[in-house]
Amino acid sequence: MNTPECKSPENNCTILTNGFKIDGSIGTNISYYQDIQKIKGEINISDSDIQNFTFLKSLESISFSNKRDNEKVVINIRNNSKFNRLGFPKLKELKNTAEGYSIANLENNHPDFCLTLQEMIFFLQNQISFVNLHAKYCEGDYGKIEICHFQNLANLPENCTYIMGDLKIESGDEKYVKKLKNLEYLFGSLIIRKTEFKELKFLGKLKYIAVLEGCPAHKLNSTFLPLFKSCTFLDGGLNITSQSPLSDLSILSNIETIRGKIEISNQNFQNLSFLGNLKKISSEDWMEKGQLYINIRNNPEMRELGLEKLEELQPYRWITLNLESLHPDFCVTLQQMILMLAAPIYFEHFDAKFCDFNENDFSEKLCRFESWATLDSDCVYIYGHISVERGDEENAKKLGSVTHIFGSLSIKDTSLTYLSFLRNLEKMANLNESVPMIEVIDNKNLTEIGMSKLDTTIARGGLPKVVITSTADLFSNTYMCKEFESGTKTNVSYNGRDCDARSRRLGSVPRVSWLFLMSVLFFGFV
Template sequence: TRTSKAQNNQIHIFMRFFLLSICLFFSVSSDFEEDLQAVLSYYRCSDSICGILVVNENTDLPYFQLKALFEPLQTLRGGMRIENTTGTSIVNNSQLIDAKAIYNTYPISTPSEECPFYVLNNTKLDVSTLCESSNYNQFLEIQVYNNKKDCGCRGDQLTSGNMKSYKKCIALFNGLELTNMTTSPDLKSLSKISVIKGNIEIAYTNFTDLSFFKHLEKVRGRSFDSPETVILDIHDNPNMIRLGLNAVSYYLVGNVEYQWEGSMNLENLHPDFCLTYQEVTALSTVRFKNLQAKFCETEMDTGYTKSCNFTSMKNLDSDCVIIFGNVVIDSGDEEHVGKLTETIRDIYGSLTIQNTNLEDIRFLNSLNYIYFLHETIPVIRIINNPKLKKVSLPYMMSIFAKGKKEVLIDNNAPNLFRASISCLAFQHHIGANVTYNGRNCKAIDETKTSGEFGIFHVHFALLTLLVY
């Protein structure tokens, strides 16, 4: 009957709840074993569980029953602690040799607040490849140690006294702090490190460079949902004249919080501290808190990519990919701007377009980056071009600047930006603050509204005079 079926369903639901309660909240003892075995013979856990699953030395269930119980489980919404056992476990398991279940589990946490993950004290367990496996390589604070074979090394525990023990380390977790240290042969122990996961501070040292990180390619940290947090903080090292990172990858400093860019601070270093071409390229997308540096003029080798020193548009070669110097396009240079079309990629200096009869700047469509280490003048100036009706840099990726990223657009054709939204879109795209005709982008609509309101008043006044 319908009633009996409903009652059976209620019983089934109750029994499932009872089973899950035992699974999740109790340490199973022999008092429950007979009843639990009877339940296990018919019921199984669902594919999703909410709660904190604890399996420890008090869990009096054989391995095959645990396996049968949790075989359908796909998602655990909560936490898991497996400890002090002699079966499948993560912490303090003296007989554990098989960790395939760990590799097949995908932990989910927010980038700004990583869930703790530990694989500790399993003397027969080899987890040497766990840290870089696809399901765990996003972790910055994973702790895997005192197993038969560990993965990664804890950067937060490195000191001048134990540095030699890091000779075999390729990846560091939990960040790194090198402060109040002096140059030592032991620094060579860090030469194999290629990845550092977590935020880094290097301060109050007598280091002249960081060349002891011979193979360092990338740093991955987090901002903790704060744009002021610095991932790679290098400050107060008065003898440091170079970074000296020869193996840097294109994106040296990255942020696991995808809404924030990588961030860096270069502050209070040697007055001659400079960045090479390779280093600047690797840091092109980084946001700087301070950038107290200049270009290493003798170390700007661009390899096979053609580079040119700018003197004038007339003297510039027609196939320059990288230009060193402040690029100025002035009156009379209109016939030479074609030299930049489809070739120009990077400018190491500022860009000025002034006093021309140009109607657009399509010749700069291929421009990707501007690197500028001057604090007192704008990175881009587009001024006094009466016929210039359109400004666009469609492939601009980033502006690498020492101070504020300022762009000045003034006294060109009327209505170059007809509305605030078009000016703001340009500003957002190039990642710099735009001043348009002496005001910010938002003021365009305000001025337009004010003007329309003034015209309305004039018309209303004239109409009033005519009526009376």
């Protein structure tokens, strides 16, 4: 005869009052568990040989107390090499009896461990947060749920309540979003970009989004830090400040992707080598344009980033990066600079110099500019201050293959009429504050600037400076001057004035000509 409550299942009760723990083999006495209807306390299953929980065939309720000021993982199922399904036959309730979060961890179980949609909906409705969720969805096991599989909005059926897949709403999809008016559950990411929407009322019924990737950054604290050891995807950014210290940062060494804002400030790190496997930084789709997104500042011992494997910066729109008040010798590698120049990034401060490098470490040919005599004619990247002066006109053709200049460019007192040798120049980075990024000075035959492919520049100390001195009008109008500034992300000084001052100076010329023409028409003056 079963007793109502007990602390151990061997006592043949229906309510376990001390939680449920399996650490190692469960043995053969699974009959002890078949009458348990309710478990009060935490669930801890680790290093066991169980495949699922079907032996808990009477279990209907799990309750626990997890207070907000003393949070802990209350359902922890990890390192069970044969565990491939949950399989609770009758479970109806997961209840936190305290004011706090319900936190679970499903980590490092069988490689094919999967959740049914019904199980995921159960977790969502019971507001379960996961530190790790190493799982996939069980294929085809949808029960009575009518799933819409997302490929694109144009082909999505009408009136979907459940959508499986990443929901992407992009430019041109505005006319299809009425199909989403009944959407409540999204099993995938929500991506909205490059649209004309001012509000998202068409998602008014959306209640739950479930993504089977990522460890939640907001749980990255001393209590849960050990559970991040196997984390490869950190969702929600990374915040390491004097207000959010972390004791053992080596626990983050397996992270390959960070999605969200990054702030690292007021630390004594020499580098970020604890993120040695980080390959990708991406942004959340809904962030505001130009928002400060990567903020590394006030770290007086930091001499380098140390992110040797970082290969992708993938914001969905323009973001702002800040490298400020670091060690005086702080440097970035040319590889990191190439990465930054390729991404849509604004720079607030860039307190850095270039790290030393080996020319053989690059897939494209990298050359150091020392003299025209020693410069090869097939360089793609050039490091150094490039000076084109009278007599160098023919040598300048050696720059025809260059796409990146890490340094500055000066073109002075030449007979050049057009800068055709810069036809492939796309990116420039100048970390020497003492010289402008580009100087075009007293080239009497020059008729236009060119550089039509130059679209991204970086400089230490603010916007990169472009200094132009010319008696000719190298920009046909003010708009072209401003367009050059905007397109190259530079600050133009034209004969000592900015583009707007140039407009005020030249704006009077057509006005005088117009008045003279009116005089001819009405008064017959010649």
